[in-house]
Amino acid sequence: MSVHHLLMIEDDARLAEMVGEYLGQNGLKLEHRGDGLSGLAALQVIDPQTLPDLVILDLMLPDIDGLEVCRRIRALPGAAAQIPVLMLTAKGDPMDRVIGLEIGADDYLPKPFEPRELLARIRAILRRQGHGAVEAPSQALRFGSLEIDRDARTVTVAGQASELTSYQFDLLVALAERAGRVLSREQIMEAVRGRELEAFDRSIDVHMGRIRAAIEADPKAPKRILTVRGVGYVFAKQQD
Template sequence: MSTHTLLMIEDDARLAQMVSEYLGQNSLAVIHCADATSGLERLQPSDPSELPDLVILDLMLPDMDGLEVCRRLRALPGVAAKVPVLMLTAKGDPMDRVIGLEMGADDYLPKPFEPRELLARIRAILRRRGSEGAPASQPIPALRFGSLEIDRDARTVTVASQPCELTSYQFDLLVALAERAGRVLTRDQIMEAVRGRELEAFDRSIDVHMGRIRAAIEADSKNPKRILTVRGVGYVFAKQQD
């Protein structure tokens, strides 16, 4: 029985069928859209409960660049904070991955890929979001640092009561730092905290996400007061804030 529904926006019908069959054997239902237009339409259902749990998005699509699809997806009301995006790219240049992350992708996977790695990344994203079907627990207190409030249950961030737009992965990065306020974390420790040891990432991806988080929560992202860089080591979330 499928426990999660994924939307795959991919113009390669054979690849989409292979992925759908493999993920279906692992309790993941896949809805396939062969182009960007139909994919974006599927992300605007009349009933919000019909939103997919995750989007697998190809970078190269016939009617629209995958980066533009990601940008539009992140602009859809109620979708940005709820639906993570795993981007597929046939390009090997790390800069393409950086751009994808800057556009709002939560993770990336270069083609060709092993289906098992795709499954592992999907499970890691769903696990980070607490959507693996675990029983309900007591409410988790919000984290508050001056005017910054991080609601871990609602997965929302506000500064002076104003909402901050973050992807699900960026939210998890912020929580990992805030829960360890005052402690310097290396990039590996940060990735370990939000993804687990089984997956790899390149250091630049963390830097890109940190820049996006700073732009959302700092008064001046060029002179941050909340997330500080420790040169040669990593990052630290400041205990004392406004």
Template sequence: MKTELLMIEDDHRLAQMVTEYLGQSGLQVQHVDHAAAGLQLLTQGQGAALPDLVILDLMLPDMDGLEVCRRIRALPGNAARVPILMLTAKGDPMDRVIGLEVGADDYLPKPYEPRELLARIRAILRRREGGAQPASNLLQFGTLEIDRDARTVSVAGSPAELTSYQFDLLVALAERAGRVLTREQIMEAVRGRELEAFDRSIDVHMGRIRAAIEQDVKNPKRILTVRGVGYVFAKQQD
């Protein structure tokens, strides 16, 4: 069964090149050139009809890619959790930060090598699959519950909305509760993100995770910052 991708990109020549290149690697690409068409496909898609990943251009004729990303993350059900790889011609690091803040799983500036695009797609999909399954697939810390099989997180019974990458970051920390991890160790733990990797993106994602699972984001009890080192997931119960 082929992996299915949705590419929202108004550059038809680029989209055709990407579609042909990824097709040679067993990835099937459905291309639309407007944000509205992409959102409609995601809204209508249920279960197997949803793409495995969305390749989203930042500059679209009918809507800013950041707004598209926000709307995808606000969709009901599994559609909100589809991984998003954002593409942009802008080189400003702040654009990358904003993209991650609104829910993108990864960020690739144009121009890019098709091989790098393929590598990043595979890395995101590997993280989503989760690799080898651990013996116990349910992690529980007080009112925080992490289901590694269903890839869901809940706090006191209420769902916490995280992107695919943020879920993997949370699991990586929770599996090593009580252990201080550097940013590099965290990126290695989730596998697939190259270590050239815009180190501060981890901080952006941690802020989003805290917003989803902490009662008081300004006074976190679960994910703690260790200045000059990295982060630690606190073992204490609620």
């Protein structure tokens, strides 16, 4: 059984050491970088096999902030751009969390946090990344020009690749596999086996906005992922 390798970009060395010890006791290996630029340098490797399985990214860093680091990660070439990012944010500042999700973070955790919750979030992301959100046949899902390949974890529209984070891909699959069914936010999140969110947490809506931007011809007038006011979302069955 392989050991998951994580990268933590965090300027608090003591916190990083404690997190590393705790995660190590639970079968995870943590590499630490103390600033944004050195963290990015650790991701710019020739061999993709040496990339971490997940990045834990602090929002407040001494050189460039975590939001900019996340933007640069998503702009890296190849597999590095697809690495899941768990962002650590200041407690009580929901706007930072929303912005983080909008630029490509997969999840967030407010400081201070319990190590057990951090571990649970990490395991949920790794589970989604390695095994997908739901058990499904290997064939791709096709809706007109939209193709969702569950094995390759890719999305194309008219043959052009659409960029989604790991979590957003799983959200899209959960909706597409239930095309025509109206799902509440809670049902969607349960389908992807993610963390439970408060009913009014904006993160699920932020993710849906990102997915629409990736697959809809006009995200402001979506035809595939429709909002059902007061309920949730539905993936429309119609073809292009």
